[in-house]
Amino acid sequence: MDRPLQGRESSRRCCSYSTLKSWLPVLSWLPKYKLRYLQMDLLAGITVGLTTVPQALAYAEVAGLPVQYGLYSAFMGGFIYTLLGTSKDVTLGPTAIMSLLCFSVVGGQPHRAVLLSLLCGVIQAAMALLRLGFLLDFISYPVIKGFTCAAAVTIGFGQVKNILGIQDVPPSFFLEVYFTFHKIPEARVGDVVLGPGLSRSTDRVDVHEVTSGH
Numbered sequence: 001m002d003r004p005l006q007g008r009e010s011s012r013r014c015c016s017y018s019t020l021k022s023w024l025p026v027l028s029w030l031p032k033y034k035l036r037y038l039q040m041d042l043l044a045g046i047t048v049g050l051t052t053v054p055q056a057l058a059y060a061e062v063a064g065l066p067v068q069y070g071l072y073s074a075f076m077g078g079f080i081y082t083l084l085g086t087s088k089d090v091t092l093g094p095t096a097i098m099s100l101l102c103f104s105v106v107g108g109q110p111h112r113a114v115l116l117s118l119l120c121g122v123i124q125a126a127m128a129l130l131r132l133g134f135l136l137d138f139i140s141y142p143v144i145k146g147f148t149c150a151a152a153v154t155i156g157f158g159q160v161k162n163i164l165g166i167q168d169v170p171p172s173f174f175l176e177v178y179f180t181f182h183k184i185p186e187a188r189v190g191d192v193v194l195g196p197g198l199s200r201s202t203d204r205v206d207v208h209e210v211t212s213g214h
């Protein structure tokens with residue numbers, strides 16, 4: 001007699017409103033939302049959007065994809081996070097490390113990027129359902145810092161050829177370093193003058209994101 005009762009109680013817990021709110025956090029904060037918050041939220045959304053758009057375009061180039069795919073990844077995540085997110089102080093979208101890892105797999109083909117995003121989403125959803133977040137505790141801090149610092153060097157040097165206007169440089173890092181120095185005499189004066197000034201404002205944001213592990 002106890003087992004059927006326990007089964008009914010567990011089924012009620014799974015189908016309860018509190019369980020639904022734990023999976024859809026929007027049900028927790030939306031009923032408490034007030035119209036006076038809307039003005040500041042709109043201002044914050046416009047500010048973050050103006051920052052995210054150029055970053056998304058740059059990250060699409062790092063990943064070797066057309067620029068519109070950077071915009072897709074920047075905005076679609078925010079729409080879904082409205083329903084599933086639990087933090088109001090986080091911004092979603094592509095990052096420098098994510099773009100660099102995609103570049104090694106995608107190979108400039110958008111359909112591969114779509115498939116990669118789908119597989120990553122399925123794996124993350126499965127890990128969330130199985131409560132496997134504790135596995136991240138086994139990744140040591142020096143490994144994370146070493147990886148992020150190497151990514152910062154790789155991405156930073158990868159933009160040198162664009163700043164100098166050098167063409168036909170291989171994507172491999174060591175070949176990229178060699179051919180960049182080898183083709184410095186082919187640098188275009190206009191790109192050399194304008195490139196450092198325009199990139200200075202965005203380099204601070206990119207380096208901060210990479211070194212902070214985002």
